Amino acid sequence: MIPERWRRGEVAVVGLLRSGRSAAELLRRHDVPVYASDSASTPALRENAAALGALGCAVDVGRHDLVRIGRSEAVIASPGVPPDAPPLAAARQAGVEVLAELELAIRCLPETRLAVVTGTKGKSTTAACLAHLLRAAGLSDAAAAGNIGTPASAVALAERAPAWLAVEASSFQLHDAPSLTPAVGVLTNLSPDHLDRYGTAEAYYADKALLFRNAASASRWVVNGDDEAALAMAARAAGTRETFSLTQRAAAGFYDRTGRWLVLRGTPLLRRGDLQL
Template sequence: MPTDVFRGHAPGEIAVVGLGKSGRAASALLARDGHAVYASDAGGGDALLEAAGALAHHGVAVDVGSHDLDRIARAALVVASPGVPPDAPPLAAARARDVPIVGEIEVALHYLPRLRYVAVTGTNGKTTTTALIGHLLRALGRDAVDAGNIGTPLAELALRDRPPEWAALELSSFQLHDTPSVNPTVGVVTNLSPDHLDRYASVDAYYADKALLFANAHAGSRWVLNADEPEVLGLFRRLPGAPPVLPGETHGFSTRTNAAAAYFDRGAGDLVLLEEPLLPRAELPLLGDHNVANALAASLAVAVADPSHAGPDARRRLADGLRTFRALAHRMEPVGTFDGVEWINDSKATNVASTLVAVAGMTKPFVLLLGGRHKGEPYTALAEPFRRFGKVVLAYGESAAIVEKDLGELVHVERLGSSFPEVMARARALAGPGEAVLLSPACSSFDMFDNYAQRGAEFRRLAAETGSIR
């Protein structure tokens, strides 16, 4: 059963490391409950200073610009923000003194004992699937909020006078690492592929953290897993001392086979849920097979979360919910059609696996914008699906030379520099009516932008100018 670290930790001050949104919410929540809290962040700037002032008003001791390592090592418990790497000095100091380390999600779950939540993890598709689940729960009339890695800290929900009944909770591998009591109403794994190897020593280590979703599996658990990926179906076996069979009910979703609880019937063109058609594919307003998979996963997770979610009226509401859902920003987001060219913003695709599903989902000729800061993966896997409809790859940014080396002998590649307006102008010149320009970079954005959202916003802005520039 889940371990509640709050019952076992020695009395004393709780240290919160990192003052991003999750760290601030956890600090406020703990202080409200009467705990002595010390919060620190090595960064600086006006936003952090403002956050420090607000927490100080609640009685939290705060350091900005440095960490008091001795104070952290004396803490009864350390709460680590997901962005803080495990080898960071504050966490190393805590481990050296055997101080328990947990994450903000763990703190929030302690204060939300009656919360019913669908927890979503995986390498790609987590955010869209989480948003879909929240949207579908609300379509059923549930009081539901999207939280976790999707952007809203779970601790913010615990701070409310009236917390929600349900949460759609996105969990990264970093968050799972520090959430020993995770025990979802339904657990979802979208897919698995190598990622975050700048933080993990190996793919096995990354997958091992993903497997922690199943750490408290029991006979009443419900799981929704990608039936097209054997690695997902066997992920629980990476837990130390894992049982031969995953406890609870396991439900699969698939875009390749009809032998699953939810699947895409390509012949009929329908999304099928629990043996009955749910929605024609043509009525799902999302691009690509990967989004069909996300819709199947979300629908199935909501349907099995409660017996009342699978009846005829509930199914109609689920179908209506899928019809009214819109693509999230920077995730295969159509930003407009200008002079007959469709512009698609997939800036959130920061690894090759994510770009692979975007490219494979294209159904018209397109120009691919590929580049940014290299993350160590080869780009060669993109060549075969690109050949179906791809016209040219525009390689740009720090990774341009690597992209050209990996793909230049396999598909048509043009190497450009680090001026994004020039990249967009070249894409504009190459794409004709009835075609598309796809920004799906397979790289981080940090060589040219502050983050992927800024990159996507610039793509959107420049795309909108194409009508006046052509």
């Protein structure tokens, strides 16, 4: 749902690679005035800027107009923009809401069910596999989106919204996606990361925990049963929790080291050698 006040004012999009361009295009489709900018100025960025200019966006490459950003109704941050980047800091200082590009996309996909994958490692592979398995199960329009491949906003621009979307979500995206409500959430593992931005592992883990912020009784969670931090994070979340493991039997699935089988709900699914990862 796009707030009406966005249409009366202007929304700033920070970052003009694939996700930023898709976000700006999505906003224009919903009749929202857009100011889009990027601190770099490469041929690809200038090409995107020209395309957005043709849609009626105000665009800067090689600079950000911090005053204009501070006057915007909201700021949409591309996945690659650090949370402490000057345009986002200027927005927050001015009291302007900063939202992830993912947040914009899901507001425009109200009927799409989300399978959201986060964790320190394995997000991209798991999200891609999820989308593949959903399609193999008969959901032919299931898609994958995130920091790899297709931006979530590009999915929202499609003529038909998918029934399911497998989303790779970083800690930065989780921080600025307050509406994110996974039908299924996957926590692959946890270890300290991005400490140059977060300062402490606890701050980083706090953003990862936002995967569960909108947990409800219908939510389903799949969590690494070998990871004590992941288990503790998911312990109080509403919904149904299942675990997977590489070291012990687990409800959702586990790796049988003796026979080198991947086992799903007690039934051997495939041999490790058949999974080319």
